[in-house]
Amino acid sequence: MSATDTKIPSIIDPDEARRERLRKLERTGSWLLPLIIMVAAIALWDRICVWNEIPQYILPRPGVVLDTLIKDAALLFSSLLVTLRITVLSLALAVIGGVGLAVLFTQSRFVEMSLFPFAIVLQVTPIVAIFPLINIYVDDQTTKLLLCAWIVAFFPILSNTTLGLNSVDRNLIDYFRLNGATRWQTLWHLRLPAAMPYFLGGLKIAGGLALIGAVVAEFVAGTAGQSSGLASRIIEAGYRLNAPRLFAALILISLTGIVIFLALSWISHLVLHRWHESALKQEH
Known part of the structure; x- marks a missing residue:
């Protein structure tokens, strides 16, 4: 051999x-x-x-809830689409408004000092306290729900993105200045990429809050009818002592929240996994 x-x-x-x-x-x-x-x-x-x-109208068995979810699928899933539409639209508006205002804060310290306290006021004031004012000044029911959900989801994106834009290494900023970069070039090529992990972290928080805001807003608004969301189905089931439908709607809300979080986590990983340390550590 x-x-x-x-x-x-x-x-x-x-x-x-x-x-x-x-x-x-x-x-x-x-x-x-x-x-x-x-x-x-x-x-x-x-x-x-x-x-x-335990009687079914107090606490139904899991099998009964599953049967109700299948039997009432048409009603519950149509309501889910209403809630999901409010959630997605409010999240999109929160992203546009939060990122846009954060960029404005970065470009002008005076604007940040002037407007950031108002954003904090919106965050710390309970939505159930704000809704009566919204109910007075806004006529359209969908707009009311959308505005409530937007208020809840807006602040995490604004605060996280602002933090990310302001957390850039000062040495890199000086390097850009030495090479004659304008403020917008520095923003586009340095600040925004550096703020991306912060923004995506805020986006994952805001996704769940947008769903919560949509559900809570509908609870407060007390909407009803065929175009109602899942919160209205819960209220209706509670009045009728239809606990299986109530639990089925709660399960759909929970599953929707999980799907939103997983989808936003996947987007975050897709954006960061090639270059950012937080995503690289998860791979090794």
């Missing part, structure tokens, strides 16, 4: 092998553990209903 035919056994570092096993275990556990806990919680929910003989 020639020397070239001799197979040299590969030497695996025990520490590296252990780290690889831990990485595989973490990847598996990241989806398996929540699934196990969810299944256990649903099973416990079902057993509690059986053991205590």
